[in-house]
Amino acid sequence: MKTDLYKNYIKNANTHRMNNNVIIIGGGPSGLEASAQLHKMGYKVFLIEKDSQLGGHLAKWDRLFPDSIEAKSILENILENINGVKYFLNTEVESITLLDKEYNVILSNGTTIPATAILVACGFDLFPAEKKEEYGYGIYDHVITNADLENWFKTGLDDRIVKNPKRIGFVHCVGSRDEKAGNRYCSKVCCATAVKQACEVKEAFPDAEVFCFYMDLRMFGKGYEELYLKAQKDYGVRFIRGRVSEVAENIDKQLVIKAEDTLSGKPVKVTLDLLVLMAGMKNCVSSAKIANLFSLKTDEYGFFTGKDSIYKLQYSNKEGIFHAGACTGPKTLPESLHEARAAALAIDNYIKSLE
């Protein structure tokens, strides 16, 4: 009887949680959220971030679609829960060895950490817009990216944005759905971001005309279609269905846009004071190195592939190594957070199964 009670106590005490380390690679939203959850469960969590600050792209964004919630407040919420998590900034993984059922990970700062499970959450990079030379990013004076615009919303500093722009344009699908750029996939979040930013820029410059050049508007999430309606109805954003084929600069440093208005079947030209390129998502710069070190499978674009695309997305092809967030493909922020929690549970189940 006593032994039964004792066994039951041990079973419920989840002692496996106290005796195992988990390493998390990437200090963006999904890495942070998974750290918080695993830490709460009782694991010893080590978070590794290659940048000099936590938060990933979220730390650089101003407001989030569809409700324009401040990115800062979401990040603060997430960071509140990682108190007690040991994290390393400016650090990368140097090497990894598998000893029996445990990984031994050596970091670039010389630290060695043994871990039972590893979560890869290294996220994404923005597509480098200068690669689409025909749009003139880095060549013309008034061409910026979605990230530059968020930075301007945050800081108010950007010389490329003139005082009173009369016409502003947004180009969707920059580096996405583009075989010439090497990325056939849709980056998923740029449509909603463009519509959000079009509204915000109209708030900043009420007298400006705002144009969005799109191929398909993929407003798939809750509240996104409403955001689109709001942009049309309340902000008067003009949506033109056609891909911008080229951009030129005139003598006044304005931008002359060429596209086809495919709905009327006519080529269209418009002169703008500011052009915003919606740079899509690509695999993170360090994902190739991590894939190599850990022998992880990636797809043709360098994103990690889970065991399958529906039921076992969080499980990598290697025992004890898991994925969360945009390192497996473009994701929205809530999706990344949900995946982080799912990965935390998957890791807990995995470690428990080893006992």
Add this chain to the structure above:
Amino acid sequence: MTGFGYSLTPSSRINLDDKDKEKWNKLIDLEPDVLKCMACGSCTASCTAGIFTKTSLRSAILYLQNGQEKQAMEYVKSCLLCGKCFMVCPRAINTRHLLLSISKIYTLK
């Protein structure tokens, strides 16, 4: 049939039941990439002839898909074969080659 002294205008509706598939299937055999078009309009936007004439490969593909060959030809007959559309196509369709195949199959005059 008794004539009532008036007639109806012929329907302008696209009738996919009547589409002659022979030439279209021949085109697909020669140019399977024609099916990749997502109608973004890059080709038309960059077209050298498109500003002055109604040249538009995107429109031509759409009309051919709908079996409207006559209308389709209107959109390609002024093509200069400069190949600029090939450079901008995001689905990497060899548009210049496609235009030549269209002209071969649909015998442009």
